[in-house]
Amino acid sequence: MQSPQGDEIKEVPATSAALTPLMAAGWHQVPAPVKPTTTPKEAK
Amino acid sequence: MANINELMDGWSYGQQTNITTPAAQTAIWRLTNLNTKPWAKVPVNEDDRAEIGKGHEFPTQLFKSHYNMPTYEISKYCSSEFLAFVMAFSLGNVTAVAGTGATPPTTYTIVPAMGATNPTGLELPYFSFVQQMRPGASAILDEILIGCAIKNWKLAIKNSPGRASATLVAECVTTGQYLTPSGITLPTGAQQLHEFNAGMVTALTINGINYLAGGSGKNFVSLDASWENNFRPGFFPGSGEQDGFQIQGRFEWGDRSFAVQFVVRVQAGSAEYGNLVNQVIGPATITFTRDANNVFTMDIQSMGFNVVELSNTDGIATMQVTGVQLYDPTNGLVTMSITTPQAGICAPPA
Numbered sequence: 001m002q003s004p005q006g007d008e009i010k011e012v013p014a015t016s017a018a019l020t021p022l023m024a025a026g027w028h029q030v031p032a033p034v035k036p037t038t039t040p041k042e043a044k
Numbered sequence: 045m046a047n048i049n050e051l052m053d054g055w056s057y058g059q060q061t062n063i064t065t066p067a068a069q070t071a072i073w074r075l076t077n078l079n080t081k082p083w084a085k086v087p088v089n090e091d092d093r094a095e096i097g098k099g100h101e102f103p104t105q106l107f108k109s110h111y112n113m114p115t116y117e118i119s120k121y122c123s124s125e126f127l128a129f130v131m132a133f134s135l136g137n138v139t140a141v142a143g144t145g146a147t148p149p150t151t152y153t154i155v156p157a158m159g160a161t162n163p164t165g166l167e168l169p170y171f172s173f174v175q176q177m178r179p180g181a182s183a184i185l186d187e188i189l190i191g192c193a194i195k196n197w198k199l200a201i202k203n204s205p206g207r208a209s210a211t212l213v214a215e216c217v218t219t220g221q222y223l224t225p226s227g228i229t230l231p232t233g234a235q236q237l238h239e240f241n242a243g244m245v246t247a248l249t250i251n252g253i254n255y256l257a258g259g260s261g262k263n264f265v266s267l268d269a270s271w272e273n274n275f276r277p278g279f280f281p282g283s284g285e286q287d288g289f290q291i292q293g294r295f296e297w298g299d300r301s302f303a304v305q306f307v308v309r310v311q312a313g314s315a316e317y318g319n320l321v322n323q324v325i326g327p328a329t330i331t332f333t334r335d336a337n338n339v340f341t342m343d344i345q346s347m348g349f350n351v352v353e354l355s356n357t358d359g360i361a362t363m364q365v366t367g368v369q370l371y372d373p374t375n376g377l378v379t380m381s382i383t384t385p386q387a388g389i390c391a392p393p394a
Contacts, residue, residue: 001139004160004161014139014141014151016153016341016343016379016381020155020343020345020375020376020379021374021375021376023137023139023153023376023379024158024374024375024376024377025161026137026158026161026162027161028137028139028163029138029140
C-alpha cells in the first residue's frame, strides 16, 4: 500500500480490518516492490 | 429487422488507461442484462432561430452541438463478480488480493475514494461498454462506448424466492465517444456468474440488532441500499468531439450520498424505535456467502436511524427504518469486501 503523499510504501495484511483504516485515509494499492534476489553461492 | 433478444452486451471489468482509450478485448466480459434496451446515442443539433438578421424568426441552418448521452442501467441479479465490478467502479479505492489454491479467488476491498487523496482527483475509473447485434459485415449494431462510469447503484434485498431476491442496478454514464465497428469479438456465450439469493445472507446485524438469530431472527423483510456519485457535467474547453459533436471529457463526482433503508417486522420490545430516540449508533454488516470463493460483505462503519415508521407489509405490522450512515474518522463510511473467482476487476491495463 502506498501513502496518499506517495512517500511511503508498506506491506499490509490482506484483511478488511487492516486495509480499511489505511484506505479510508487515502492509501491505495501499488504493485509489491521487487525484492532483491540473492545469487546462490557456487557449490564448492 | 432484428429481435431485441439478439442484442449482446459486454463491458470491461478492467479499467481503461484513461477516459479516451478503450479497454482491451482481453478485459471485456459478455454478460446478460435485465435491461432490455440498448444504450442510445443522442447527438443534438442546434439551429439559428434565436439569431436576428435573417429577416424572419424561423431557423435556416443546423449546427452540430453535442452528444447528449442518456444514462444507462445495467441491471442484474447479485453475483460476486457483478458486485465487485459495481462497487469498484463506483467507489474508486480498490485493493485486490489473490487467494491461494488451484483456482484462487480474488478478494477485493473497496472504499469510497476521497478527493484529497485519490490519485485521479474527483474522477473514478472508466470502463468500456460494447453492444452488438449480428456483428460482422452486415451488423445491425456494433459499437464500443468509451469512457463509461457508474453514476449510481441500487442494491435491493427482498423476502422473495430466487435470484430476484437480490438485485443490483448500476446506472452508467458515458462521454459520447465511441468506435463502430467496435473491433471487439465477444465470447460465444454470456459468462456464467456466481449469483446470490437472499437465502445466502449469513450475517445481518444493524446497529446492534442481529436479524439472523435471537429475538430479532426471522424479522427482517427487505433492505434497499443506494449510492449516488452525482457527477458534474463533463463539457469543458478541450473535452473532445465525436463526428463534429462535442463530447464530455471527464466525470467528476459531486456531493455523494449513501442511503440505506430497511423493513423489519414489529415485535414486543422492538429495539429500532429506541435506537432512534436514544440516538444509538453502531456498525451494520450484511454478508452473502455462496461458498468460500463467493462472498460479499458490506460493512457500514457507523449507522444511526433517521426515521422509524410503523407500516404494513403484506398484512404484517412492520417498521420501515431509514438509516443515516455516519463517517467514522478512522474507518471511513463503508467498506465492501468481495471474494470472487474473477481476477482483474478494475485493474489497469497490463
